[in-house]
Amino acid sequence: xxxxxxxxxxxxxxxxxxxxxxxxxxxxxxxxxxxxxxxxxxxxxxxxxxxxxxxxxxxxxxxxxxxxxxxxxxxxxxxxxxxxxxxxxxxxxxxxxxxxxxxxxxxxxxxxxxxxxxxxxxxxxxxxxxxxxxxxxxxxxxxxxxxxxxxxxxxxxxxxxxxxxxxxxxxxxxxxxxxxxxxxxxxxxxxxxxxxxxxxxxxxxxxxxxxxxxxxxxxxxxxxxxxxxxxxxxxxxxxxxxxxxxxxxxxxxxxxxxxxxxxxxxxxxxxxxxxxxxxxxxxxxxxxxxxxxxxxxxxxxxxxxxxxxxxxxxxxxxxxxxxxxxxxxxxxxxxxxxxxxxxxxxxxxxxxxxxxxxxxxxxxxxxxxxxxxxxxxxxxxxxxxxxxxxxxxxxxxxxxxxxxxxxxxxxx
Numbered sequence: 001x002x003x004x005x006x007x008x009x010x011x012x013x014x015x016x017x018x019x020x021x022x023x024x025x026x027x028x029x030x031x032x033x034x035x036x037x038x039x040x041x042x043x044x045x046x047x048x049x050x051x052x053x054x055x056x057x058x059x060x061x062x063x064x065x066x067x068x069x070x071x072x073x074x075x076x077x078x079x080x081x082x083x084x085x086x087x088x089x090x091x092x093x094x095x096x097x098x099x100x101x102x103x104x105x106x107x108x109x110x111x112x113x114x115x116x117x118x119x120x121x122x123x124x125x126x127x128x129x130x131x132x133x134x135x136x137x138x139x140x141x142x143x144x145x146x147x148x149x150x151x152x153x154x155x156x157x158x159x160x161x162x163x164x165x166x167x168x169x170x171x172x173x174x175x176x177x178x179x180x181x182x183x184x185x186x187x188x189x190x191x192x193x194x195x196x197x198x199x200x201x202x203x204x205x206x207x208x209x210x211x212x213x214x215x216x217x218x219x220x221x222x223x224x225x226x227x228x229x230x231x232x233x234x235x236x237x238x239x240x241x242x243x244x245x246x247x248x249x250x251x252x253x254x255x256x257x258x259x260x261x262x263x264x265x266x267x268x269x270x271x272x273x274x275x276x277x278x279x280x281x282x283x284x285x286x287x288x289x290x291x292x293x294x295x296x297x298x299x300x301x302x303x304x305x306x307x308x309x310x311x312x313x314x315x316x317x318x319x320x321x322x323x324x325x326x327x328x329x330x331x332x333x334x335x336x337x338x339x340x341x342x343x344x345x346x347x348x349x350x351x352x353x354x355x356x357x358x359x360x361x362x363x364x365x366x367x368x369x370x371x372x373x374x375x376x377x378x379x380x381x382x383x384x385x386x387x388x389x390x391x392x393x394x395x396x397x398x399x400x401x402x403x404x405x406x407x408x409x410x411x412x
Contacts, residue, residue, distance in 0.1 A: 008257065010216045029076075044237055047229040054222040064208045066297045072204045078198040085191040092184040152361045237328060247320055249393055261317060261338030263347075268314040268401050269368045271351060272385055275303040276407045279384060282397040298350065298388035299398050307355070309381035311372040314349050314401075319371070328376025329386060331357050333371055345392050352386035353377050 205358035270276075280300040313335055329352030337347040355375025365371060376383045389398045399407060 017141055027236065034168070043229055043233045044215050047226060047233065049254055050222055050226050050229065054219065054226060057215050057219045057222060061212055061219065064212045064215070065199060068212070071201050071208070074206065075198055075201045075350070078194050078201065082191055082194050082198065085144060085187050088187050089184055089191070092180050092187065096177055096180045097178065101171050103175055157272065176295065182318055233407065234370075240325070240328060244334070245393070262341050263315055263317075263335065263337055263339075263344035265340045267404075269312055270402060271311050271314055271349075272301050272306065272309055272374060273312070273386055275306050275309065275385075276405060277301065277303045278399070278407050278409050279411060281409065282395075282399065297395050298352075300384045300386055302382070302384040306374050307376070309349050309374045310370045311374060311385055312368045313365045313371050315347065316367045317347075317349075319359050319361055319365060319366060320348075322357050322359055322361045322363075325352075325378050328378055329353060330380060331355065331375065332378070332386075333359065335365065335371070348390040350386070350388035350390070352388075353380045353384060 276336050278299050279302045282297075282299050283295040315335075315337045317335040317337035319333060320336045321332070324331050331351070331354040332350060332351045332352040333354070334348060337349065339346050353370055353375055354372035355377065357372045359365060359369075359371045374383055374385050387398050389396050389401060399405075
């Protein structure tokens with residue numbers, strides 16, 4: 001009788017010890033889970049900041065690169081204009097040289113003609129005007145007299161007219177030369193201005209190129225930081241998954257004890273009544289949801305106006321996780337349904353991206369009880385419910401549990 005009492009006492013102590021072990025383990029795992037959630041949140045916050053900086057740097061590089069191209073076009077246009085101005089200056093210089101030569105030739109002719117005209121005037125001044133009587137006497141007739149008088153007068157008129165014409169031509173050539181020199185000076189001044197502008201454009205281009213090089217270095221540094229954070233985030237995500245797996249493993253261990261929850265099996269309740277559109281299937285690779293590039297761990301339930309719709313427990317059980325994951329599932333719940341009496345396997349279900357939670361960790365829920373509401377929290381592209389089922393700790397396609405239901409797959 002005493003031995004029986006002792007055995008019962010030892011058995012009670014063993015059960016209590018095992019219960020305390022599971023309780024302490026759950027508390028430790030939950031604390032680790034919160035730490036990893038916090039770490040993921042900080043990593044994502046830092047990564048978002050770096051991504052914003054990276055985006056700003058890329059925008060600046062794009063703006064500077066555009067400015068450089070625009071300035072290059074302006075500088076090329078200015079260089080072309082300078083070459084055209086140089087051609088005009090050369091052309092004006094040649095014309096000025098031609099007019100200078102013409103002016104010199106005209107000046108020589110003018111000087112020679114003027115000298116002959118002056119010689120005639122000196123002859124008349126020294127000898128007087130020819131005696132008309134002498135010309136008349138020496139003429140063979142009146143017509144010869146008129147001819148000789150006309151010749152003498154025309155010589156004087158020719159030299160006088162020629163001198164005046166050549167003088168006017170000389171003045172005109174000199175005027176054109178000065179005009180050309182003035183135009184040449186204007187062109188040279190404009191050319192100097194264009195060269196100064198081109199020099200400034202070149203300096204601006206070099207300055208922007210230098211800034212682009214500096215920004216490229218900054219971009220590389222930021223990209224390295226983003227890549228490092230991405231790797232760190234993936235590692236933290238994997239650690240978070242490990243913690244969830246520990247919770248699952250712990251629940252499985254608990255299911256093998258005498259105080260574990262059981263259910264009789266049968267049909268599970270669909271978590272979102274009336275919504276059977278599956279946008280992402282189980283095992284489908286979707287890097288936005290799975291940053292490490294792993295296969296999708298459940299199925300995504302979506303549909304028109306699904307946001308805010310109630311989410312129910314697919315089976316009775318105990319809420320072992322009810323928290324927020326900034327990086328992964330957002331507001332999510334894990335329910336331990338215990339061991340199924342029909343197949344002897346343990347079942348857990350996960351509900352992610354909820355807008356709000358209606359239960360807390362440790363709550364015992366009934367089959368079909370509202371536990372949350374559909375949302376788009378965490379790493380989500382839009383309102384939907386991420387739904388998982390784990391059997392004996394292993395991920396399983398949730399849709400297999402609903403053979404009688406019809407589902408639609410809009411993305412194949």
